Amino acid sequence: MIIGVPKEIKNNENRVALTPAGVAEMKKNGHEVYVQTAAGEGSGFSDQEYIAYGAQILGTIEEVYAVAEMIMKVKEPIASEYNLIRKDQLVFTYFHFASSEPLTHAMIKSEAICLAYETVEKADRSLPLLIPMSEVAGRMSIQEGAKYLEKPLKGRGILLGGVPGVPPAKVLVLGGGIVGTQAAKMAAGLGAQVTIMDVSLPRLRQLSEIMPANVMTIISNSYNIQNAIKEADLIIGAVLIPGAKAPNLITREMLKDMRPGTVLVDVAVDQGGCIETCEPTTHENPTFIIDDIVHYCVANMPGAVPYTSTLALTNATLPYAVQLANKGWKKACAENAELKKGLNIANGKIVYKEVAEAWNLPFDEELVLEPNF
Known part of the structure; x- marks a missing residue:
């Protein structure tokens, strides 16, 4: 298979797919790899x-898209890339369709x-290709939140x-998922007083057993959130519903209950x-x-630490990419239920239910359920 790796062009995105x-592994399996010049420099x-x-090495992004049967990226294609993607071309990347109707169409x-x-x-x-970046983003959320709590950056002026x-x-x-757990660990390690909220009591029990004494677990509901935000200095949004839009747990009206200079880091913004x-x-x-x-709402937080992020991500994605290249997407997805869920x-058809529901578009259930498509 011919693999294409374009340079990421989203603002300040320095990772590479x-x-x-990974090139060596693809070559060992008999595949050709074309990389856009400077794609890995960041x-x-x-x-x-x-x-x-x-x-x-190819000089332009247009050349990479034109030659490749499978495009490997990190972030979702942006508008300037839409017309470069062609029928039957496999694009393997983060898409987050439920947050972008134009990208979906x-x-x-x-x-x-x-x-x-x-x-x-x-x-x-579990979501094996989301976990590495969730770990990075969770840890970064505290690093960034602590910085923006500083008074010159309009925060409360409090040391974490x-x-x-x-x-x-x-x-x-x-x-209390991957992002939340990593955020809590980092905040606790810096000496903050930490509260984790989740809707799952079993998960809160697990967290209670593994977290240090300065981490408290509370069931997540609107009443408890409303009370907790009044005292919080830093609030981390770490909610994920796979493939679907995250629920709004903090509304515009609730901002008035927070103290001036409170910092919000919404890791779920993508x-x-x-x-x-x-x-x-x-x-x-x-x-x-x-x-x-x-409000700190950077949609590609791990892009700020690309060396760490790229290695963490490609450690996870490469085995799946090799399967796709070796077998083609149809056979790979038929034989591997994990890939099929991707x-x-x-x-031209939406085959993931939550994406269809996000934009009230038709869902092709038959294609999803057919074992040998």
């Missing part, structure tokens, strides 16, 4: 390294095969861990966000203020 080591990989392991129109990292799912319902004689900041984490007032921002302009509340749009 395939490392030189993550610390030069064109020369790719060439050394067997990749061919563009990929339906392209009749390409859209296999989304974020909905590849194991039998235990406090000092002897002065109480630490209060951190509220909404969601799935629509769990804070009503959050809109996607970039690393270039990461924050905005509404009602004296600082299919979101195929040949």
